[in-house]
Amino acid sequence: xxxxxxxxxxxxxxxxxxxxxxxxxxxxxxxxxxxxxxxxxxxxxxxxxxxxxxxxxxxxxxxxxxxxxxxxxxxxxxxxxxxxxxxxxxxxxxxxxxxxxxxxxxxxxxxxxxxxxxxx
Numbered sequence: 328x329x330x331x332x333x334x335x336x337x338x339x340x341x342x343x344x345x346x347x348x349x350x351x352x353x354x355x356x357x358x359x360x361x362x363x364x365x366x367x368x369x370x371x372x373x374x375x376x377x378x379x380x381x382x383x384x385x386x387x388x389x390x391x392x393x394x395x396x397x398x399x400x401x402x403x404x405x406x407x408x409x410x411x412x413x414x415x416x417x418x419x420x421x422x423x424x425x426x427x428x429x430x431x432x433x434x435x436x437x438x439x440x441x442x443x444x445x446x447x
Contacts, residue, residue, distance in 0.1 A: 368411070372403035379403075394434035402427040 376399035409415040
């Protein structure tokens, strides 16, 4: 190999290094945006869940057992994701509501089991 190829090889390796650096920057920005979007969705879901929880607590009768707020957050996260993807249809909303009811029933069953275990 002669020295006449040396500038071409140096330039090629410089270009490859620049492409790798640019690719790493693009990937970093992409993942940061995904994490930021996920964080914003979770923040919005928590705000909606807190409002729903507060409303239910204010309108619940005396002695009413409230499920954990995590049940409401899980529901809101799923609902917002369906809305974001444009997949919130009457059928998907029914399925989501059924899942929410199942989570609520599970939470109430667990609370009753804990209460029964504490009374022994």
